[in-house]
Amino acid sequence: MEQTRNGVHGENMKTSVMLFVLVSGVLAASMQAAAKTDDQPATVVSVELHELQSNPNYAGPLDLPLKPEVYSYDIGIRVGSTIYRTIYDSAFENLPVVLTPNHPIQVNLGNHVMHVSLPGDRAVRMAIDRCSHL
Numbered sequence: 001m002e003q004t005r006n007g008v009h010g011e012n013m014k015t016s017v018m019l020f021v022l023v024s025g026v027l028a029a030s031m032q033a034a035a036k037t038d039d040q041p042a043t044v045v046s047v048e049l050h051e052l053q054s055n056p057n058y059a060g061p062l063d064l065p066l067k068p069e070v071y072s073y074d075i076g077i078r079v080g081s082t083i084y085r086t087i088y089d090s091a092f093e094n095l096p097v098v099l100t101p102n103h104p105i106q107v108n109l110g111n112h113v114m115h116v117s118l119p120g121d122r123a124v125r126m127a128i129d130r131c132s133h134l
Helices: 008-038
Strands: 040-049 069-079 082-090 104-109 113-118 122-133
Touching: 069 104
Parallel strands: none
Antiparallel strands: 040 069, 040 104, 069 082, 082 122, 104 113, 113 122
16 A cells, blocks of 8 residues: 555655754754853953964965965963963954953863854864963
């Protein structure tokens, strides 16, 4: 007793696919929410701009008219009673607004790396240079 293309079997398949998509979406959202639970409150305590560095990939006058520059910042971030010194490199001179002194931020600490949450559900990855305890 086989049904036609638009018969009972077709409706069961549509229902199964819709249920699969719904469950997948719920699971993906819950996994993303679980991953964000590692965020910790922190405060930016210092920001220092290093001298402009030439890009090591710059080959000289043959690459004219642009001479790429890298802006490097030493940023101190306090998490609890620990101050982490991080390095932030950018092609732009201006830092994100959240990386200003005395600004509260959310961070996720990893192995020699810190992820700082930015507005718009973005994050920036910064290498941890050193840390000290208060």
